Amino acid sequence: MHGAERYAEFRPVDLADRTWPSRRLRTAPRWLSTDLRDGNQSLARPMSPERKLMMFELLVGMGYKEIEVGFPVASQDDHDFVRLLIERDLIPDDVRITVLTQAREELIRATLDALRGAPRAMVHIYNATSPLFRRLVFGIGRDGCRDLAVHATRVMVEHAERTLGDCDLGYQYSPELFNETELDFSLEVCEAVMDVWQPEAGRGIILNFPTTVERSLPNVFADQIEWLDRNLSRREHVCLSIHPHNDRGTGVASAELALLAGAERVEGCLFGNGERAGNVCLVTLGMNLYVQGVDPGIDFSDLNAVRDTVEQCNQLPVHPRHPYGGDLVYTAFSGSHQDAIKKGFDERERVAAATGTPAGELPWRMPYLPVDPRDVGRTYEAVVRINSQSGKGGVAYVMSARHGLNLPRGLQADLAARVQARADAEGGELSPERIGALFRERYLYRGDPSRPLPVGAEPVRAALHVDCGFVLDDEQAAAVRGLGALLAPWGIQVRAVYSTAPPLGDAEPEPGRRAPGEIVVYAECDTGAGRSTEWGAGIGADVAVCAFSAVRAAIERARACPAPTGVLADTPADAPADARAEPRRRLAAAG
Ligand SMILES: CC(=O)SCCNC(=O)CCNC(=O)[C@H](O)C(C)(C)COP(=O)(O)OP(=O)(O)OC[C@H]1O[C@@H](n2cnc3c(N)ncnc32)[C@H](O)[C@@H]1OP(=O)(O)O
Numbered sequence: 001m002h003g004a005e006r007y008a009e010f011r012p013v014d015l016a017d018r019t020w021p022s023r024r025l026r027t028a029p030r031w032l033s034t035d036l037r038d039g040n041q042s043l044a045r046p047m048s049p050e051r052k053l054m055m056f057e058l059l060v061g062m063g064y065k066e067i068e069v070g071f072p073v074a075s076q077d078d079h080d081f082v083r084l085l086i087e088r089d090l091i092p093d094d095v096r097i098t099v100l101t102q103a104r105e106e107l108i109r110a111t112l113d114a115l116r117g118a119p120r121a122m123v124h125i126y127n128a129t130s131p132l133f134r135r136l137v138f139g140i141g142r143d144g145c146r147d148l149a150v151h152a153t154r155v156m157v158e159h160a161e162r163t164l165g166d167c168d169l170g171y172q173y174s175p176e177l178f179n180e181t182e183l184d185f186s187l188e189v190c191e192a193v194m195d196v197w198q199p200e201a202g203r204g205i206i207l208n209f210p211t212t213v214e215r216s217l218p219n220v221f222a223d224q225i226e227w228l229d230r231n232l233s234r235r236e237h238v239c240l241s242i243h244p245h246n247d248r249g250t251g252v253a254s255a256e257l258a259l260l261a262g263a264e265r266v267e268g269c270l271f272g273n274g275e276r277a278g279n280v281c282l283v284t285l286g287m288n289l290y291v292q293g294v295d296p297g298i299d300f301s302d303l304n305a306v307r308d309t310v311e312q313c314n315q316l317p318v319h320p321r322h323p324y325g326g327d328l329v330y331t332a333f334s335g336s337h338q339d340a341i342k343k344g345f346d347e348r349e350r351v352a353a354a355t356g357t358p359a360g361e362l363p364w365r366m367p368y369l370p371v372d373p374r375d376v377g378r379t380y381e382a383v384v385r386i387n388s389q390s391g392k393g394g395v396a397y398v399m400s401a402r403h404g405l406n407l408p409r410g411l412q413a414d415l416a417a418r419v420q421a422r423a424d425a426e427g428g429e430l431s432p433e434r435i436g437a438l439f440r441e442r443y444l445y446r447g448d449p450s451r452p453l454p455v456g457a458e459p460v461r462a463a464l465h466v467d468c469g470f471v472l473d474d475e476q477a478a479a480v481r482g483l484g485a486l487l488a489p490w491g492i493q494v495r496a497v498y499s500t501a502p503p504l505g506d507a508e509p510e511p512g513r514r515a516p517g518e519i520v521v522y523a524e525c526d527t528g529a530g531r532s533t534e535w536g537a538g539i540g541a542d543v544a545v546c547a548f549s550a551v552r553a554a555i556e557r558a559r560a561c562p563a564p565t566g567v568l569a570d571t572p573a574d575a576p577a578d579a580r581a582e583p584r585r586r587l588a589a590a591g
């Protein structure tokens with residue numbers, strides 16, 4: 001790629017004693033949503049009043065108190081929407097609407113006229129102040145540019161006094177292209193505007209500093225804001241506001257560093273809609289505060305619903321990787337991420353059980369998940385999804401969280417290898433239902449239970465893993481202790497009985513998930529010389545039946561795929577006569 005030499009480096013700010021790098025963000029700023037203005041003006045199909053109302057109601061419901069509702073002189077729809085809000089009395093008492101206009105007399109008058117009858121409102125006037133725009137767009141010098149802003153403010157004050165006497169009217173001024181304007185000139189214009197407005201207690205002013213087109217590193221913008229913060233007069237009556245765009249992809253960083261540097265208010269759009277690469281994303285900014293323990297003052301608890309409405313209003317999709325709200329941002333496909341997440345959930349369960357604290361109230365410390373999906377109305381259902389990049393931790397998570405089965409480590413690896421082979425062969429994702437089906441097909445006994453157990457001359461050595469999500473009663477505990485004796489006549493040596501931890505407690509209820517009270521026994525069987533370990537599983541209410549089924553599943557499979565040495569026979573030579581009976585009856589009798 002050629003041509004980089006055609007672009008100029010951005011100029012740093014001479015502010016060697018900057019203080020913002022060592023400050024912390026511990027409170028939320030004032031927010032303004034400009035979805036209905038900057039967001040709207042960037043759409044191929046601007047919103048109709050109906051779509052605008054849907055967005056307005058969403059914003060009010062989320063808790064935004066300052067909402068830029070349009071550019072009334074831009075279009076009939078923009079004008080009509082402002083009138084609709086006022087005439088139908090749709091603006092809550094604690095919400096202030098803002099309307100934008102250029103610094104042009106006739107437009108200012110028409111804009112104010114659109115506000116007639118509003119109980120409270122904010123007029124927002126802008127004009128570009130950068131050298132390029134002064135020369136190219138306006139054909140004026142610095143003085144002419146300052147006078148444009150001053151004159152506009154004067155026209156606004158005079159016309160407002162004449163026409164909007166009863167309205168509690170605030171004023172906001174923006175030097176458009178602030179980030180490309182000489183700092184001393186931005187200050188000069190803002191001071192001149194303030195000389196007209198005369199801010200004082202109860203009559204503040206919002207000075208709003210946009211990165212109209214983002215062109216520098218975020219730290220440069222922060223320096224610019226700290227410089228203003230130090231140099232603006234009447235500072236206590238000024239709300240220092242910022243309006244970052246995202247052309248370099250650093251709108252959020254610019255906003256956050258500028259807040260450190262003294263900004264008190266941020267303008268942006270939900271999910272970063274807005275001109276070109278968008279305005280700064282209000283969802284990301286708000287949630288970034290939340291995950292540092294700061295209440296943003298905005299309700300993000302049903303972020304999917306917010307996203308749906310935003311997509312409907314803007315007729316633009318939200319990217320699946322969009323921070324906090326994208327479809328895929330609470331999902332790990334990759335094995336090592338899944339393994340860590342599973343360990344995180346396991347630990348959470350252990351701590352909850354040990355401390356008696358509901359898991360949802362514990363501090364959130366979860367690998368790869370910076371926020372608890374439930375805090376934004378998502379579930380844990382999709383935190384792990386399985387494809388060829390996944391490993392045993394992920395498969396074990398799905399089996400535990402989605403099917404209520406807490407597999408022993410060796411079985412995790414055995415199943416994961418099969419899942420991996422299937423995912424490799426198919427190339428896509430395997431749903432929890434498919435993984436559950438793979439498990440059942442492979443490990444559960446599906447044969448005729450009245451058939452004789454086909455063990456051979458050599459004993460089958462089995463370790464049994466008992467998995468129950470509840471405390472066993474005395475009878476069940478005795479049955480567990482008696483498993484060795486029970487299976488011995490079948491030529492099965494029970495070498496150990498383990499109990500596995502309960503499955504993830506607050507997993508989503510799943511159709512087909514293991515029922516409460518069901519016991520699972522996993523059998524890890526050494527079925528004879530030359531064979532690898534075979535796994536089987538039995539699920540039911542009776543631990544003895546489960547154990548029997550689990551071993552049987554492993555043996556039957558080994559038999560169906562004989563070992564080279566052929567050590568398995570149809571029935572145990574030394575099995576007692578009644579051992580040939582139907583297993584459920586035999587086990588019940590033994591119990
Ligand atoms: C960075 C931002 O997002 S700013 C907001 C931008 N949003 C919009 O533009 C959407 C709404 N805008 C509109 O509907 C139209 O542009 C209108 C109604 C405001 C004006 O329309 P028009 O009068 O047809 O003019 P147009 O949009 O082409 O503006 C160009 C003129 O306005 C002047 N102008 C542009 N911005 C400003 C400003 N902020 N203050 C004063 N004059 C301005 C230009 O210098 C130019 O003047 P010229 O004709 O003497 O050369």
Ligand SMILES: CC(C)C(=O)C(=O)O
Pocket residue numbers: 038100126174175176177208210211212213243245
């Ligand atoms: C009107 C101003 C604030 C604007 O949208 C911008 O400069 O980006």
Ligand SMILES: [Mg+2]
Pocket residue numbers: 038210212243245275279
């Ligand atoms: Mg803008």
